[in-house]
Amino acid sequence: MNNVEIISNIIYLENQSDPTLPLHMFSYNIEIENKLNESIQLLNRHWEITDGNGVVNIVNGKGVVGLQPIIKQNEKFSYSSFCPIPTEFGIMNGWYEMKTYSGISFKVNIPTINLFTSTSKKN
Numbered sequence: 001m002n003n004v005e006i007i008s009n010i011i012y013l014e015n016q017s018d019p020t021l022p023l024h025m026f027s028y029n030i031e032i033e034n035k036l037n038e039s040i041q042l043l044n045r046h047w048e049i050t051d052g053n054g055v056v057n058i059v060n061g062k063g064v065v066g067l068q069p070i071i072k073q074n075e076k077f078s079y080s081s082f083c084p085i086p087t088e089f090g091i092m093n094g095w096y097e098m099k100t101y102s103g104i105s106f107k108v109n110i111p112t113i114n115l116f117t118s119t120s121k122k123n
Contacts, residue, residue, distance in 0.1 A: 052087030
């Protein structure tokens, strides 16, 4: 459904990263805007996190950050979380399972999020 908009913002957390381990930590903020004519609830999430070596980590779970938020018509819900990967770059994508107030279940694709350090961005 394209009546639910997903906007992401990513920040490389240099102070929490240690390339010698290797560990690169990223913080991401997601904003979900409900443009439907009724309330929706975010039930589940599915992430596919691919590091620079092509290794894919699948993350499934109920809701986000411990919540299954109800997002009213024309309102937004935002949350922040973290993503550790062993390489300087990678990508995240996936989907949210939602349900409308009237009981219709649907998935909303999460646009691809590019993960990169300031070093990898220059290359």
